[in-house]
Amino acid sequence: MHALPTPLANEIFSNLFHSHSLYCCELDKNTRVINMWGDNTFYDFDKWSLGQDLSKVDFLLGMVFDEPWVMRDVQVAKDNHADIYFSPNVVGKRYLAFISTQYTIERRRENQLRGNHLTLLHERNKKLIFQLEESKNTLITNNAGLTNFIASMSHEFRTPLTSITGYAQLIGDQAGLPNETIKHLSYIESASQHLLSLVENVLDQAQLDTENFQLQRSNVSIAELVTEVTAVVASLASAKALAFSAVMSENCVQFAMLDSLRVRQILINLLGNAIKFTEDGEVKLLIDSSDTEIIITVSDTGPGIDPSMHQSIFDAYQRSNMQSSKPGVGLGLNITKRLVDKMEGTISLLSSKGNGSQFTIRLPFIEADDDFVEEQTQPIPILKSTKAKYVYSLLLVEDNTDISNLLKIFLTRAGYKVDIAENGQVGLDKTRIHSYDAVISDLQMPILGGRELVQLLRKDGFTKPIFALTASEKKSEQEKMLGEGFTTILTKPIQMQELLSKLASALHSEV
């Protein structure tokens, strides 16, 4: 190997020297300092002096000064780490050099911490699986143990699940993530949400199975209970831009002895399902009563349920085909039905395919204590009604499903409703059936490309904004496209923030 030309070596050295806070000393054979270079104040070494024996310094204690060695990332001062090199050179001189590593410590610490947490998560999950295996045999022979087992496992499941969603969120919060990562994170998020709701349902199911399951009746203000539930549910509805109303009829009994926790659970199950399966329109809750029963009606404008399914829909692990793509309802209706049974009530369903669904629950009630009723002086709280907010709907024409899925996730998160077409022809057909507030189109696609699509759309009289996604950065080309009918040209790779702000301004000027 040849040495570097001296001027270059000097240059490199002096750069290193400035940016890495180099410090070096020469030691005699008794490890005493006989020469020093560089900025020792940086290391709090200013107390070192010529003639000092370095083998007594705390962070050099025990080191042997004959062979060359390196010690990495030694904390040499309160806020400084350094790599320490000892090098006895050929002519018998012994040098000790310090190069600061402080400027990378925080980043490396973060990385290591993230890795450590992931390893812990993984260890935990392995432990869970092991415990599951162990418990399996007992369970097969001992059915009574099942309930206890599930109850105790549910906690074990929740903790790692919380970490999974938590860390997915943490990672997702970072700026500038690659699109692939964002997509994968959204998968993690939705899969763990699914798992969480499964665990919760299984737990409820198990509790209902135990012999000592008992209703906990107490004096309840029905209006208050309903208001509490609707507060939760209304936000779910508004996130999907559905109208939601909760009405308590004037003649409805106001106070009763009920198991409020379980009634709340019934309401949340039914309303949650209604919102989950309804894409357009509204969800309504009506509370009424007869002399002996409280009557709860939940109706929606969702896809409806075929009459042939009306019986089996209340079975555990049964779902109507319609709903099979939606997670987490395998047990919800079954639990609802069983709770209603425990309360000696009835549940009925009025629905057919395409006409929405209406569940009616009749719960016999015991009158509330007089004392309780007398104490209740407040007027009945006003119940909730929210309007559907307007959600812009977009058509995304893109043949690459990776890109279209990702854009869909992103745009949906930003509050848009997104429909996908895999080429210009499908896109054109869709615009003739549905009305969209804007179209976002790729250019190169099979069957019908984006430039042809835009011309046909404009010919059809489509006046809404059309965005082009192009890989070409040529100004002249882009100008030509604007002339052909595109409103805005976006260059790939697509910057999400840019897309959002251009969409917002285009749609805004439309209104």
Next chain:
Amino acid sequence: MEIESRKVCMVGDFGVGKTSSVERFVSNVFSDKYLTTIGVKVDTKVIKSEKSEIKLVIWDIAGRNRFGNIEFTYLRGSASYLLVVDGTRKSTLTTALELRDSIEDRYGQIPYVMLINKADLQDEWEITEEEIAGLRAKNIKVFVTSAKSGDNIEQAFIELSQSLIEKKV
């Protein structure tokens, strides 16, 4: 007269509580927050006994983790070390014993004590009394500790110092 210094290292898997044990012993503090150690940080504490006193120079070393094994260079010249295990993660006991073997391969037999830490987390505890008895039967000095509550931390360091003073190693 200058007090004699003895180098002792904290060795073990990541996250077992090496840094926490040192902080408990040296400054009597504890934090729930996990700040993983990069490289090595050196702390000192003077231990006095009736006969004499020594300065413990405690090297708190980054634990074994997915980014690498521990750097054995740090252990050079160590009079003793503390092998730290997390009682709620049995795998850290295996790691500890492996690390001990690697140390003995490199530097020969160096006296050590074992801390089975996080004793306050009884619900998640994974190491049985029998296993601990088994370790003790192999002449390993085992302390069941908690850096969080402080249980046994001081005892472990003091006992280690005593043996260093007596043996004059």
